[in-house]
Each structure stands twice: as C-alpha cells, then as structure tokens.
Amino acid sequence: MVAALIPxxxxxxxxxxxxxxxxxxxxxxxxxxxxxxxxxxxxxxxxYRAEELATPEAFAANxxxxxxxxxxxxxxVAQAEPNAGHRALVALEERYADFQLVTQNVDGLHARAxxxxxxxxxxxxxxxxxxxxxxxxxxxxxGSSVPPRCPRCGAYLRPGVVWFGEALPREALAxxxxxxxxxxxxxxxxxxxxxxxxxxxxxxxxxxxxxxxEVNPTATPLxxxxxxxxxxxxxxxxxxxxxxx
Numbered sequence: 001m002v003a004a005l006i007p008x009x010x011x012x013x014x015x016x017x018x019x020x021x022x023x024x025x026x027x028x029x030x031x032x033x034x035x036x037x038x039x040x041x042x043x044x045x046x047x048y049r050a051e052e053l054a055t056p057e058a059f060a061a062n063x064x065x066x067x068x069x070x071x072x073x074x075x076x077v078a079q080a081e082p083n084a085g086h087r088a089l090v091a092l093e094e095r096y097a098d099f100q101l102v103t104q105n106v107d108g109l110h111a112r113a114x115x116x117x118x119x120x121x122x123x124x125x126x127x128x129x130x131x132x133x134x135x136x137x138x139x140x141x142x143g144s145s146v147p148p149r150c151p152r153c154g155a156y157l158r159p160g161v162v163w164f165g166e167a168l169p170r171e172a173l174a175x176x177x178x179x180x181x182x183x184x185x186x187x188x189x190x191x192x193x194x195x196x197x198x199x200x201x202x203x204x205x206x207x208x209x210x211x212x213x214e215v216n217p218t219a220t221p222l223x224x225x226x227x228x229x230x231x232x233x234x235x236x237x238x239x240x241x242x243x244x245x
Contacts, residue, residue, distance in 0.1 A: 005230070005232070005237065006230065006240060006241055006244055009227075009228060010213055010230070010241070011245065013184075013185050015245060016184075017096070017185040017211075018096065018097060018098060018184060019096070019098040019184045019185075020092070020096050020098070020185050020186075020187070021183035021186045021187070021201070021210070022092070022189065023102050023103070023176075023186065023188045023189065023191060023201055024101070024102070024103045024104065024105060024110070024189045024234075025189070025191025025195075026104070026190060026191070027191065027233075028083070028085045028105070028189055028190040028234045029080070029190075030190070031083045031235045032081060032082060032083045032109060033080050034076060034080045034105075035076065048069075051164070053066055054161075054164050055163050055164050055165055056163055056166065059163075063131075063147050063158075064147065066147075067146060067147040070125065070159040070161075074126065077107045077109075077125055081112075082110075083109075083234075083235045084236075085190075085233070085239070086109055086113035086115070087113050087239070088234075088238035089110065089113070089238060090113050090114040092238075092245070095245060098182070099117075100119065100179035100183070101115050101117065102119040102121060102201065103118060103120055103121065104122050104191060104195060104198050105120075105122070106122050107124075108125070108126050119172050119175050119179075120172060121162070121168050121169070121172050121176060122198075123159075123160045123162045125160070127160030128148070128157040129158050129160045130150040130152070130155050130157060131150075132150065132155035133150070133155070137152075168197065173197065177201070180201045180202070180204040180205040180210075181205070183208075184209075184210055185213065186201070186202050186206070186210050186213065188202045188214045188215070188216075188222055188226070189215040189216070189238070190215065190216060190234050191216070191220070191222075193221040194221065199221070199222070202214075202222055202225070203222075211227050212225065212226045212227050212228075213226065213228045213229075214230065215230045215237050215238065216231065217231060217233055218231075
C-alpha cells in the first residue's frame with residue numbers, strides 16, 4: 001500500500017537531492033481544524049464581503065469590525081495544534097542542509113511544530129503591526145482600546161497579515177524566489193495554486209530544473225505541470241514519505 005502511494009521516483013529524487021523547497025497552503029492547516037479565509041466567513045461574518053474584512057480600506061473605515069474579525073480567527077488558531085503533516089516536515093528539514101519552508105498560511109503552526117526556518121509570505125495572524133508605520137509591535141505593549149494603539153505613535157494596531165491589495169513582504173518574497181531558483185526538488189503541499197505570486201514558485205523552480213511534487217487531495221492549476229502528484233491529505237502522505245526516506 002505504501003509503495004503504491006509513494007512512487008519510487010519521488011523517493012529517489014528526494015534521496016538524491018541536497019536543496020529542497022517546500023510550499024504549503026491552507027490545506028495542511030485545514031487538517032488541524034483551521035478554516036480557510038472563505039470557510040471562516042460563517043455565522044456573524046457570513047454577511048460581509050472580503051473587501052469589508054481584509055483590506056487597508058476596510059480597516060480605515062471600520063477598524064473595530066476588522067479587529068474583531070481577526071480576534072475571532074486568532075482564537076481559532078490558538079485552539080488548533082500542528083498535525084502529522086506539520087511534524088513530518090520538521091523531520092524532512094533535519095535531513096537536508098538546504099531546506100526552505102515557504103508558507104502561505106498565517107497561523108504559525110509550522111513554527112509551533114518545530115520548523116526552524118519558515119518564510120511566511122502572507123504574514124502571521126498572531127502578530128501586530130502599527131497601521132501607520134507598518135512596524136511590528138509587541139502584543140502586550142498597548143492599552144485597552146479596541147483596536148489597541150501603537151505605543152510609539154498612537155495609531156491603531158492591525159493584524160500582521162497581508163491584506164487583499166497589499167504587496168507581499170519584500171524580504172520574504174525574495175527569499176522564497178531565491179529558494180525556488182536553487183532548489184532541486186519542490187514539494188507543493190495543500191495549496192490551491194491560485195494565489196500569486198506564491199503559486200508561481202513551483203513553476204519558477206521547474207524552469208530552473210527542479211523536480212516538482214504536488215501533495216493535494218484535489219487537482220489544482222499546478223497539477224498538469226507537476227512531475228509527480230501524490231493525491232491525498234498531507235497528514236497521511238508526508239509522514240509516510242518521511243518514514244520511507
């Protein structure tokens with residue numbers, strides 16, 4: 001059963017590789033019970049459009065609404081635990097001298113699982129930024145207002161995530177693109193392949209000679225371009241992959 005699930009070519013490529021890039025998306029976090037952005041728009045939040053909850057304009061217009069939406073999502077993230085897929089990636093990291101984990105997720109589960117070097121392309125929901133200056137602010141260094149205020153300039157604090165219409169953090173994107181260009185094997189895990197520029201990283205790697213492996217229960221725009229597709233949940237496939245290596 002395991003031999004059929006993990007093709008020998010996948011194992012051979014990973015055993016021979018020295019430089020590995022992993023890209024993860026919402027699918028791996030969903031297995032820990034973290035709803036995707038769209039799935040979280042339920043109950044009280046179902047009546048709002050994304051533009052009313054996750055843009056700079058929305059925050060400027062109604063900071064309390066946006067802050068409360070993210071406070072609720074933060075509670076969901078706090079209740080979640082890393083799953084077997086997250087833990088398997090920690091084991092894989094230990095195998096390679098050059099291993100870069102890039103994630104589109106904002107929940108911090110990779111770091112909580114033990115991954116030591118995570119590029120968070122879309123930020124981290126547990127962190128806060130000054131809305132005026134964009135600088136990180138300690139979560140406890142603010143008063144009791146909602147949203148809290150920046151202790152330095154008095155502006156509202158905002159969640160440390162990338163909103164619709166915002167550019168990705170320059171340094172994070174540069175590190176991800178550099179890893180894509182130098183990688184020998186890419187694992188694209190639980191990502192829809194629809195959100196750019198992250199979706200282009202496996203294709204960039206492939207253009208530079210990398211072997212691309214997709215791990216996903218369903219087909220994505222990347223599927224026709226992947227060298228191997230492992231169809232199934234990350235929490236099942238990644239532990240088997242790590243064990244066989």
